Amino acid sequence: MKDKAKILVVEDEMPMAMMMVHILHRGGCEAEAAWSGEKALRLAETTKFDLVTLDINLPGMDGFEIYERLRQISHFQDTPIIFVSGRLDDEYRRRAFQLGAADFVEKPFQARDFLGRVLSLVEQTSLA
Secondary structure, eight states: OOSOOEEEEEOSSHHHHHHHHHHHHHTTOEEEEESSHHHHHHHHHHOOOSEEEEESSOSSSOHHHHHHHHHTSGGGTTOOEEEEESOOOHHHHHHHHHHTOSEEEESSOOHHHHHHHHHHHHHHHHHO
16 A cells, blocks of 8 residues: 555444554554544545445444445445444344445454454555
8 A cells, every 4th residue: 555545434432433543543544433424424525535444333324324325425436345343143244245345344353353354455445
């Protein structure tokens, strides 16, 4: 990666969001957290991110609705989106991949694994 990858972390649990941002910063990425779907969509309107991590269980609109709304923004149509969830329900995983998710990460996760998956997707996207 030539430039720092810019990652949007959509997570309503502040400690988890801050941990994810910290992991990404340590991995050489720029990362910004949105605590709600509304904030994520506002940021997405004005900023081009290289990748989005998206919690499923959020207050207001859930991660699936946010995913669909992000895809309506022209500069987000090809942006990789990784769903992150503590729900180990196969239906959640299946729905995420049916929508077109690039990956699905289960919470809790190992920092090295999470960072590796993010960086791998960013690298694949930059090579495409």
